[in-house]
Amino acid sequence: MSVLKKVNFLIAILTAICFSEIAIAQAPQIAATQSNESTRALAKIMVVPYNKQNEDIRTVLDENPHMRTAVSKVKEAFDQRGWSTVDFVANLRAAQANAAFTSDRQSNFKSDLLTTSGADFYVQVDVQLNLDENGVSKNTVINVTAFETHTGASFSNKTGTNKFASQDYEKLISKAFEQIQEEFLNTLMVKTDEIREIGRATIVEFNLDENATLDFDSPIDSGEYLNELIEDWIATNAYKGRFNLVGILENKMSFDEVRIPLYDQETNRPYNLNRFATEVIKYLRSKGVEASRNIHGQKMYITIK
Numbered sequence: 001m002s003v004l005k006k007v008n009f010l011i012a013i014l015t016a017i018c019f020s021e022i023a024i025a026q027a028p029q030i031a032a033t034q035s036n037e038s039t040r041a042l043a044k045i046m047v048v049p050y051n052k053q054n055e056d057i058r059t060v061l062d063e064n065p066h067m068r069t070a071v072s073k074v075k076e077a078f079d080q081r082g083w084s085t086v087d088f089v090a091n092l093r094a095a096q097a098n099a100a101f102t103s104d105r106q107s108n109f110k111s112d113l114l115t116t117s118g119a120d121f122y123v124q125v126d127v128q129l130n131l132d133e134n135g136v137s138k139n140t141v142i143n144v145t146a147f148e149t150h151t152g153a154s155f156s157n158k159t160g161t162n163k164f165a166s167q168d169y170e171k172l173i174s175k176a177f178e179q180i181q182e183e184f185l186n187t188l189m190v191k192t193d194e195i196r197e198i199g200r201a202t203i204v205e206f207n208l209d210e211n212a213t214l215d216f217d218s219p220i221d222s223g224e225y226l227n228e229l230i231e232d233w234i235a236t237n238a239y240k241g242r243f244n245l246v247g248i249l250e251n252k253m254s255f256d257e258v259r260i261p262l263y264d265q266e267t268n269r270p271y272n273l274n275r276f277a278t279e280v281i282k283y284l285r286s287k288g289v290e291a292s293r294n295i296h297g298q299k300m301y302i303t304i305k
Contacts, residue, residue, distance in 0.1 A: 026232070026236070027229070027232040027233040027235075027236040027237070027283065028236070028283070029236045029237055030237055030279045031264075031265065031266040032261070032264040032265060032266060032267075032271055032275065032276075032279070033237050033238070033239050033260065033261055033265060033271075033276075034265050034266070035239060035240050035261070035265060044084045044085070044086050044118060044119045044120050044121070045078050045083050045084065045085050045086065045119060045120070045121050045122070045123060046085065046086040046087075046088055046091070046114070046117050046119035046121075046122045046123070047071050047074045047075040047078065047085065047088060047122070047123045047125060048071070048088050048110075048114070048122050048123070048124055048125070049061055049064070049067045049068075049070075049071050049088075049124075049125055049126075050067075050124050050125060050126035050143075051110070056109075057092075057109060057110045057113070058092060058096065058109065061089070065169075066127050066129055066169055066173065067125070067126075067127055069127075069169065069170050069173050070125045070126075070127040070142055070173050070177070071088065071125050073173060073174055073177050074123060074125050074144060074177065075087075075088075077177070077181055077185065078123075078185070081185055086117050086118060086119045091113060091116075091117045092113065095109070095112070095113050095116070114149050115149065117149075118270070119149050120148070120149055120192075120262060120270075121146055121147065121148055121149060121155070121188070121192060122146070122147055122149055123144055123145065123146045123147075123188075124144070124145045124146075124147065125142070125143070125144050126142070126143045126144075127140070127141065127142045127143075127173055127176075128140070128141045128142075129169060129172065129173075134167075135167055136165050136166065136167055137165070137166065137167070137169065137172055138163065138165045139161065139162075139163050140161065140162040140163075140164075140169075140172040140173060140175075140176045141159065141160070141161050141176065142159070142160050142161075142173060142176045142177050142180075143157070143158070143159045143160075144156075144157070144158055144159075144177075144180070144184055145157040146184075146188045146191075148195070148200070155187070155188055155191040155192070156184055156187040156188040156191060158180035158183060158184040158187075159180065160176040160177055160178070160179040160180040160181075161176055161179070162175045162176035162179070195262060196262060198239070198240060198242055198259055199238075199239030199240065199242060199259030199260050199261050199262070200259065200260055200261070200262060200298065201257050201258075201259060201298070202257075202258050202259070202260055202273055202276075202298045202299065202300060203254075203255065203256060203257070203258070203298065203299045203300070204234065204254075204255040204258045204299075204300045204302070205252065205253070205254045205255070205299070205300070205301050205302070206230055206252070206253040206254075206302045206303075206304060207251060207252050207253075207301060207302070207303050207304065208251040208252070208303075208304050209303050209304060209305045211305070212304050212305055214226055214289065214304060215250070215251075216230075216248055216253055220287050220288060220289060221287060221288050222287060226289065226304070227248055227253060229284075229287060229289075230253060230280075230284075231245060233280060233283055234255060234258060234280075237276070237279065237280075238258045238259050238260070239259040239260050239261045240259065242257070242258075242259040243255055243257060243258045243259065244256055244257045244258075260272075260273060260276050273295055273298060273300050274293075274295055276300065277293040277295060277300050277302065278293075280302060281293060281302065284302075284304075289304060290304070290305040291303060291304050291305060292305065
């Protein structure tokens with residue numbers, strides 16, 4: 001073999017080794033957050049009645065016919081605009097028939113209902129009719145507030161009033177809502193479009209267990225430092241690469257914003273922070289780093305052991 005051929009052969013081998021090392025070091029991207037895998041599914045909305053702390057949401061509609069009218073009118077507005085809505089009454093009846101929703105879980109019934117409904121957002125409706133002794137309402141007030149189901153974050157809030165005096169309660173409620181309908185729906189559309197586009201914001205924090213043998217500057221088997229390994233994985237798997245590392249302390253590494261998609265980009269099924277946490281734990285363990293997770297709302301805490 002000529003000297004030139006030997007040189008070319010060695011260059012080819014070295015190039016292959018370099019690319020191999022890069023491939024090994026690079027954090028893998030999970031299919032669930034790959035934004036180009038599939039079209040994002042549209043968000044789903046459920047319209048629910050407002051209930052006071054001591055009121056059972058299961059009986060609010062039965063005891064307040066005006067609330068039934070208000071919920072129906074708001075849901076109808078979403079349907080007319082082409083939104084995908086989840087029927088509150090149908091889900092309520094299904095939940096009541098489900099043995100998992102027992103009386104000892106009454107305080108959590110509403111949150112359980114919302115979580116299992118498949119709704120990405122819910123709109124809470126409250127209505128008040130100030131009736132005189134003849135049953136005439138001279139001041140009708142309707143309040144609508146939109147929340148993100150998983151985080152409880154409020155996205156849009158409007159209050160409409162109708163001071164026309166009448167006993168036609170349905171018409172009074174409709175007129176009060178018409179005052180705010182377009183502005184409310186348009187604001188919510190902007191917010192939901194934004195979340196579908198850039199993902200749901202979460203907070204991710206990595207902590208060291210008090211008995212951990214590693215710290216964030218410890219080299220691991222692949223030769224990377226632990227903090228580099230973590231940052232590379234987050235950068236690769238945050239939805240559309242949107243994340244912000246706020247700081248690294250002696251025993252804590254914090255991201256004040258990591259975006260995850262509303263829907264799994266491979267299956268179009270709802271995606272949540274628990275699944276994101278599972279993937280990072282799997283990756284850390286593949287690198288010889290033991291870890292556990294703790295999730296509260298849209299905050300994820302990973303403990304390095």
